[in-house]
Amino acid sequence: MAAPESVAGPAPAAGPRPLPEPLPASVPAAPPYPPPLPAYAPQAVARPGGVSPRVRVALRWTSVLLVFAVFGAGTAYAVTRPERTKIPGLKTPDDGRWRYPQVALPKLPARKPRPLDAALNPGGVHYADVRSLLLAPPGRAVNDPAFPGTTGWLTVAAFLKVRVGGGGSQQELFLKEQGLRHVAGRAWTMPDGTRTEVYLAQFISAGYATYYDQDADLKPIDGVTTDRLDTGLADRTVPRGVKVAGYDETAPYGDSMTRYAFLVAGDTVALVRQTRKGGEVPEQAFRQTVRLQAQLLG
Known part of the structure; x- marks a missing residue:
């Protein structure tokens, strides 16, 4: 018995499948696949501002150091320009010393x-x-032209007037018999009224000079009634071999x-006398003067 036919009718014959209809123009085409990313390279990655943090820190510290260097150099220059006593905080108190020229020994x-x-x-x-x-x-001293200084010799009479009862032809003759050759002298006055007189009496030899010094210590200076020994006058700045009293x-x-002070150095006896009217002779200036004169004689 024959099989009954399907209700839907016979199966369609096999054939090619129809192509799909094209998409409307309003529908955008799908984007292509993105290209593959390159290999990771940290050194090639750009940093904000084009500079790495490490470089920025180094530049910042370099700038700070440059600022301090410029400031320090400017401060050092400012300190070296004015006198030290005019810089606040660095002012040196005046200790009474005078501004003497640098001591230099003459050529032998x-x-x-x-x-x-x-x-x-x-x-x-x-x-x-x-x-x-x-x-x-x-500095600031007013020279006394009555003293010849380096241009001549002081008279023996002028030298003897420094001592009590000094002067007279007999004493001049006595000094020459005691080996006195000549006397050099210089004097000046400072603005505060302190007057300084320096006498250098040169004898034939050190023996004659020592003999005169022993006699001179027993005779007072003109205008001085009582005195006391200055025990702090001689120090290590005085050359060895120079006697100072x-x-x-x-x-x-x-x-x-x-x-006043007597100095004996070899064949020469020096007398340094400082006086001041209406006030005391500056102690520091007196000691400074005596020690510098001792250095020249030594």
């Missing part, structure tokens, strides 16, 4: 020893002109106060 003649060389110069002779050994006046006038002073 060829093959001549120094005066304190006991082995080569037993007589203690100053072969340099003793006038060149006079201490130069400090300083004295301070004790009160009452009268019209003026006096400080």
